[in-house]
Amino acid sequence: MSKKLLKGNEAIGEAAIKANCRYYFGYPITPQNEIPEFFAKEFPRVGGVFIQAESEIAAINMVYGAAAAGARVMTSSSSPGISLKMEGISYIAAAELPCVIANIMRGGPGLGGIQPAQSDYFQATKGGGHGDYRMIVFSPASVQELYNLTKKAFYLADYYRIPVMILGDGFLGQMMESVEMDGQNDTCEPIPKPWAITGCRGREKQYINTLYLVPEELAELNDRLQEKYRQIKNSEQAYEEYYMEDADFVLVSFGIAARICKEAVDLARDKGIRAGLIRPITLWPFPEKAFADLTRAKNILNVEMNAGQMVEDVKLAVSCKIPVHFYGCTGGLLPSSKEIVNRIEMLGGTPK
Amino acid sequence: MSVILKKPLSLTDKKFHYCPGCTHGVIHRLIAEIIDEYDIREQTIGIAPVGCSVFLDWYFNFDIIQAAHGRAPAVATGVKRVLTENVVFTYQGDGDLASIGIAELIHAAARGENITIVFINNACYGMTGGQMAPTTLEKQITTTTPYGRDHKTSGSPFFVPELLTNMHGVGFLSRRAINNPKNIVRTKKSLKTAFKVQMEGLGFSLVEILSICPVNWGMDPQKSMQWLEDNIIPHYPLGDIKMPDFDV
Ligand SMILES: Cc1ncc(C[n+]2csc(CCOP(=O)(O)OP(=O)(O)O)c2C)c(N)n1
Ligand code: SF4
Numbered sequence: 001m002s003k004k005l006l007k008g009n010e011a012i013g014e015a016a017i018k019a020n021c022r023y024y025f026g027y028p029i030t031p032q033n034e035i036p037e038f039f040a041k042e043f044p045r046v047g048g049v050f051i052q053a054e055s056e057i058a059a060i061n062m063v064y065g066a067a068a069a070g071a072r073v074m075t076s077s078s079s080p081g082i083s084l085k086m087e088g089i090s091y092i093a094a095a096e097l098p099c100v101i102a103n104i105m106r107g108g109p110g111l112g113g114i115q116p117a118q119s120d121y122f123q124a125t126k127g128g129g130h131g132d133y134r135m136i137v138f139s140p141a142s143v144q145e146l147y148n149l150t151k152k153a154f155y156l157a158d159y160y161r162i163p164v165m166i167l168g169d170g171f172l173g174q175m176m177e178s179v180e181m182d183g184q185n186d187t188c189e190p191i192p193k194p195w196a197i198t199g200c201r202g203r204e205k206q207y208i209n210t211l212y213l214v215p216e217e218l219a220e221l222n223d224r225l226q227e228k229y230r231q232i233k234n235s236e237q238a239y240e241e242y243y244m245e246d247a248d249f250v251l252v253s254f255g256i257a258a259r260i261c262k263e264a265v266d267l268a269r270d271k272g273i274r275a276g277l278i279r280p281i282t283l284w285p286f287p288e289k290a291f292a293d294l295t296r297a298k299n300i301l302n303v304e305m306n307a308g309q310m311v312e313d314v315k316l317a318v319s320c321k322i323p324v325h326f327y328g329c330t331g332g333l334l335p336s337s338k339e340i341v342n343r344i345e346m347l348g349g350t351p352k
Numbered sequence: 353m354s355v356i357l358k359k360p361l362s363l364t365d366k367k368f369h370y371c372p373g374c375t376h377g378v379i380h381r382l383i384a385e386i387i388d389e390y391d392i393r394e395q396t397i398g399i400a401p402v403g404c405s406v407f408l409d410w411y412f413n414f415d416i417i418q419a420a421h422g423r424a425p426a427v428a429t430g431v432k433r434v435l436t437e438n439v440v441f442t443y444q445g446d447g448d449l450a451s452i453g454i455a456e457l458i459h460a461a462a463r464g465e466n467i468t469i470v471f472i473n474n475a476c477y478g479m480t481g482g483q484m485a486p487t488t489l490e491k492q493i494t495t496t497t498p499y500g501r502d503h504k505t506s507g508s509p510f511f512v513p514e515l516l517t518n519m520h521g522v523g524f525l526s527r528r529a530i531n532n533p534k535n536i537v538r539t540k541k542s543l544k545t546a547f548k549v550q551m552e553g554l555g556f557s558l559v560e561i562l563s564i565c566p567v568n569w570g571m572d573p574q575k576s577m578q579w580l581e582d583n584i585i586p587h588y589p590l591g592d593i594k595m596p597d598f599d600v
Contacts, residue, residue, distance in 0.1 A: 057455075064423075197417050
C-alpha cells in the first residue's frame with residue numbers, strides 16, 4: 001500500500017511513469033501546466049524524454065513519430081490546444097498508432113476562459129479531426145480514477161492501436177486527493193509491436209502511411225477501423241451506477257459534474273425521491289449497456305458543464321422512449337446540487 | 353566480368369511515377385547511394401512529406417513513415433528521440449518545409465535535433481498543380497501568381513538555410529543544385545556530409561537542393577534546366593553555408 005496526496009494533473013504524470021511511458025511532448029496551457037512541469041522534473045530521473053514543443057501541432061506530431069517508433073508516449077493540453085492537435089490525432093488514428101492524450105478542459109469557444117468546463121465532449125467523442133475515426137475517451141471523476149484510467153489508457157492504446165483520450169476538466173486537474181498507487185500493475189505490461197518502424201535490420205522494410213489514392217484501399221482501411229471500433233464498443237463500455245436499483249428519476253452526468261449529481265441524488269433521496277445516477281466512465285464508446293433496461297425510469301435529467309452535448313447520446317441510448325431533459329452551465333460555472341434537486345422536483349420527481 | 357555500376361540496394365525496383373524530367377528521381381538515387389556507401393540501410397528511417405514525394409516508400413528500400421503536411425521535422429524528432437542510434441532523415445518540398453512546416457523546421461534546428469533534412473526547392477507546389485511556394489521568385493508566374501509574384505502582395509522568396517546559421521545545434525547547412533553532372537556530384541557530397549554529421553552526433557543538418565518542375569513551370573525539361581541556371585541559381589547562392597570541421 002502506498003498512498004500519496006496528489007493533484008489531478010500530477011496523478012496523470014505518476015500514472016504514466018507507472019505505465020512505463022517515457023516520452024512526453026507538450027505545450028503549456030492553463031489549467032494543465034502541472035503535467036508538462038511534472039515530466040520536465042521527473043523524466044530525467046527515470047530516463048524519460050520531455051520536450052516542450054513549439055506548438056501543440058508539433059507536440060502531437062512528435063507523439064506520432066515516437067509512437068511509430070514503438071514507444072509508449074503521451075501529450076496533454078487544454079481545449080484550444082486540443083483543437084490544434086486534431087490534425088495529428090486524425091493521422092494517428094489513420095496510421096493506427098497508440099498514444100495517450102489528456103485534455104484538461106476549459107471553457108470555450110475561442111480562447112474561452114481558464115475556468116473548468118466540459119464543452120469538448122463533441123470534439124472528443126465524435127472524432128474531432130477529419131475522417132471516420134474514433135478515440136477511446138475516458139472521463140474520470142476523482143484523482144484516484146484519473147490515476148487508474150491513465151494507466152489503463154496506455155494499455156488499451158497499445159492493445160487496440162488507437163489514440164486514447166483522458167477527458168478531464170480544470171477542477172479535476174487542480175484538486176488534490178489521496179491516491180493509492182499500487183495494486184493495478186496488471187494493466188502495465190508491454191505489448192509487442194512488430195509493426196513499429198525501427199529500421200529494417202533482420203526483416204523486410206516497413207511503412208507507416210495514411211495516404212491511399214486507390215478508393216478500394218482507403219475503404220479497406222476504413223472497414224478495418226470500423227471493425228476495431230465495433231470490438232471496442234462491445235468490450236470497453238464502462239460506467240458507474242449510483243442508487244440505480246429502484247431509481248425512477250435518473251441523472252446522467254460525467255466527470256466532475258457527476259460528483260455533484262451524487263450529492264443531488266443523496267439530497268433527493270432524503271426527500272423521498274427515488275433518484276439515481278448513471279455516470280459514463282467511457283464517453284466513447286458511450287455506455288449504452290447502462291441504458292439497456294431502464295424499466296423503472298420515467299425521466300432522465302442530463303447534467304453537464306456545457307450546453308448539452310451528451311444529450312443526444314443519452315436519447316439514442318434509450319431510443320427516445322424516456323424523456324431526456326437537460327440542466328447545465330457554461331463558462332466555467334458549476335451546477336449546484338440544490339438546483340439539480342429543484343429541477344428534479346420541477347420535472348415531477350415526486351416522493352413515493 | 354565485373355559490375356562497375358548498379359542500382360543501389362537502398363532503391364526498390366519500382367519505376368518512378370514522377371513527371372518526365374523531374375529531379376526527385378535523381379535526388380532519391382543520390383540518397384540511396386549514400387545510404388549504401390555508409391552501409392546504414394538497416395538503421396535508416398525516412399520521413400516522407402506531403403507533396404509529389406509522398407510515396408517515398410515506393411522507392412526506398414528501408415523503413416519509411418509518412419508525415420502530415422509540413423510536420424516531418426516534428427515526426428523525425430519523435431522518432432530520433434526514441435531510436436537514438438538510428439539514422440533519421442526527412443525529405444521535404446518547399447511548400448511542405450518552407451510554408452506550412454516552417455515552425456517545425458526552425459524549432460527542430462533550434463533544438464539541435466540530430467536529424468538530416470533534404471529540402472527540395474523547385475520554386476512551386478508541384479503536387480497541387482504549380483501554385484506559388486515561399487521560394488517562388490519575384491515576377492515568376494505560377495497558378496496563384498498569374499501576373500508574376502509581386503512582393504507587395506505576395507511577399508518575396510527567402511533563404512532557408514541562412515535562417516538557421518546562428519543556431520548552436522545546427523551542424524551543417526548547404527545549398528546545391530541538380531542542373532549538371534558537376535553540381536550533382538557536389539550535391540551528393542553535401543548530402544554525404546549531412547548524413548555524416550548526424551552519424552557523428554554533431555546535430556541538425558540540412559541540404560537545400562535547387563530543382564526543376566517542368567510540368568508546372570510549363571517548359572520541357574531542357575528549358576527548365578536553363579531556367580534554373582538563368583534565374584533560380586543566380587538568386588540562391590550555392591555552397592556550404594555552415595560546415596563541420598571534418599571532410600567526407
Ligand atoms: C494540411 C494540408 N494542406 C494542404 C494540402 C494540399 N497539398 C498537398 S501537397 C501540397 C504542396 C506540395 O508542394 P511542395 O512541398 O513544394 O512539394 P512538391 O509537390 O513540389 O514536391 C499541398 C498544398 C495538404 N495535403 N494538407
Ligand atoms: S509536378 Fe513537378 S515536382 Fe511533381 S513530379 Fe511533376 S515535375 Fe516533379
